[in-house]
Amino acid sequence: MIVIVDYGMGNLGSVQNMFKKVGADCRISSEIAEIDRADKILLPGVGAFDVAMKKIADAGMLEILNKKALEEKIPIMGICLGMQLLTNGSEEGKLPGLGWIPGYARHFKERIESHLRVPHMGWNTVKLQQRSAILGGFEQEEEIRYYFVHSYFVCVDDEHNSLMKTSYGIEFDSAIIKDNIIGAQFHPEKSHRFGMKLFKNFAAL
Amino acid sequence: MEPSLTDQFLNTGVAKRIIPCLDVKDGRTVKGVNFVDLRDAGDPVELAWQYSKQDADELVFLDITATHEKRKTTIDMVKAVARNVNIPFTIGGGIHEIGDADILLNSGADKISINSAAVRNPGLIDELADAFGIQFVVVAIDTKYVDGKNYVHLNGGRIKTDILTEEWIKEAESRGAGEILLTSMDHDGTKNGFDCKLLRTVNQSLSIPIIASGGAGNQQHFVDVFLETQVDAALAASVFHYGEIRIPDLKGTLRAHGIEVR
Numbered sequence: 001m002i003v004i005v006d007y008g009m010g011n012l013g014s015v016q017n018m019f020k021k022v023g024a025d026c027r028i029s030s031e032i033a034e035i036d037r038a039d040k041i042l043l044p045g046v047g048a049f050d051v052a053m054k055k056i057a058d059a060g061m062l063e064i065l066n067k068k069a070l071e072e073k074i075p076i077m078g079i080c081l082g083m084q085l086l087t088n089g090s091e092e093g094k095l096p097g098l099g100w101i102p103g104y105a106r107h108f109k110e111r112i113e114s115h116l117r118v119p120h121m122g123w124n125t126v127k128l129q130q131r132s133a134i135l136g137g138f139e140q141e142e143e144i145r146y147y148f149v150h151s152y153f154v155c156v157d158d159e160h161n162s163l164m165k166t167s168y169g170i171e172f173d174s175a176i177i178k179d180n181i182i183g184a185q186f187h188p189e190k191s192h193r194f195g196m197k198l199f200k201n202f203a204a205l
Numbered sequence: 206m207e208p209s210l211t212d213q214f215l216n217t218g219v220a221k222r223i224i225p226c227l228d229v230k231d232g233r234t235v236k237g238v239n240f241v242d243l244r245d246a247g248d249p250v251e252l253a254w255q256y257s258k259q260d261a262d263e264l265v266f267l268d269i270t271a272t273h274e275k276r277k278t279t280i281d282m283v284k285a286v287a288r289n290v291n292i293p294f295t296i297g298g299g300i301h302e303i304g305d306a307d308i309l310l311n312s313g314a315d316k317i318s319i320n321s322a323a324v325r326n327p328g329l330i331d332e333l334a335d336a337f338g339i340q341f342v343v344v345a346i347d348t349k350y351v352d353g354k355n356y357v358h359l360n361g362g363r364i365k366t367d368i369l370t371e372e373w374i375k376e377a378e379s380r381g382a383g384e385i386l387l388t389s390m391d392h393d394g395t396k397n398g399f400d401c402k403l404l405r406t407v408n409q410s411l412s413i414p415i416i417a418s419g420g421a422g423n424q425q426h427f428v429d430v431f432l433e434t435q436v437d438a439a440l441a442a443s444v445f446h447y448g449e450i451r452i453p454d455l456k457g458t459l460r461a462h463g464i465e466v467r
Binding site: 011013014017018021046047116117119120121122123124125145147148149166167168169187189190191192195196 | 217218219220222257260262284287288289291292293310311312313315338339340383412413414437467
């Protein structure tokens with residue numbers, strides 16, 4: 001059972017429905033007990049970094065998430081802001097992130113040429129950085145595009161944790177991985193067939 | 206050599222978007238749709254699914270439902286689209302306050318589009334951007350050329366205002382619009398091409414994406430609008446609904462002209 005963690009940020013229906021479409025058993029929940037029973041976890045997120053971290057803490061979820069991620073080592077995927085939360089922190093906020101994958105989120109403004117619009121929004125390409133079960137079947141694809149909407153971008157400290165890279169004025173890590181923990185800056189649930197493929201692979205991990 | 210402005214805008218990495226627009230009334234699509242393999246041409250979910258299969262990059266639903274009481278059917282439609290279609294979509298029409306947008310967001314809409322309501326109450330743009338982020342807020346503008354100037358029109362172009370289109374675009378951006386959907390009433394329905402002159406003028410002063418709308422009749426019109434104006438997206442209705450332009454063919458043509466598409 002995949003549990004989509006509901007900590008009060010954003011609409012989770014699309015994520016759930018795309019998992020259903022690929023035949024995965026999944027449920028949206030904010031119950032600690034249910035998160036504890038999960039064999040996979042999806043951490044969504046839309047909005048501001050500190051608000052999200054605070055909501056997770058206020059919901060009493062930090063402990064269970066750490067246990068699932070670091071002790072049980074079940075597959076966990078963070079999406080969009082949910083990926084940024086996996087890192088050490090963000091320029092957007094003051095609170096530390098979950099710290100599961102060393103890295104940091106920074107704002108595009110001032111770091112890219114001024115003619116490039118922020119947020120980075122639309123369908124951009126990704127370059128695969130390593131072989132991994134989550135990318136099974138991607139190797140033979142000529143061009144892979146995902147749908148992005150974000151103003152902060154993540155760079156990991158250790159290149160071994162880079163799963164995909166994307167360029168938008170600057171090259172950043174559009175997907176990250178460390179052991180059982182995966183992050184995607186783009187929205188797989190809005191990214192048509194490549195999104196479904198990623199979800200399908202995640203469900204099969 | 207310095208890259209030209211055109212090169213810069215064409216090579217951002219982000220694909221130019223092709224957006225079919227669907228008119229919805231009481232939760233059903235209206236206007237003729239002539240698709241093969243469609244069990245029910247009025248079903249927005251099925252139509253949206255077909256378009257996503259054809260590699261449309263995004264969808265816009267314009268809700269022309271007249272009454273407040275019928276709004277629930279639209280919400281149900283938004284939920285059904287969100288459940289079944291995995292490309293981003295925008296809902297326009299019937300959004301007058303934060304609450305309207307909130308329901309749509311929670312039903313699964315990725316963006317909302319406001320038009321006359323924003324002109325009548327510009328503060329609505331600020332409120333929506335503050336509450337949901339600028340990426341959620343599309344400001345749609347109907348513009349018409351009158352006595353040498355472009356004026357904002359309301360209610361689907363029926364009512365002229367004294368507001369100059371260029372001024373209104375700037376104001377919308379400064380208040381927190383994330384995108385501008387600009388429909389040229391002079392070109393809409395003519396199938397003679399997008400209003401490249403207007404789009405070029407307004408795009409120069411804009412730092413948010415602009416969606417060109419009105420006038421698409423053939424594939425070359427899309428090539429022209431992307432090469433001549435550097436808009437980020439082009440929207441059309443009937444040429445897609447009647448199968449006059451197939452999106453995969455259109456993408457192939459755009460690609461052949463060096464335009465980055467998905």
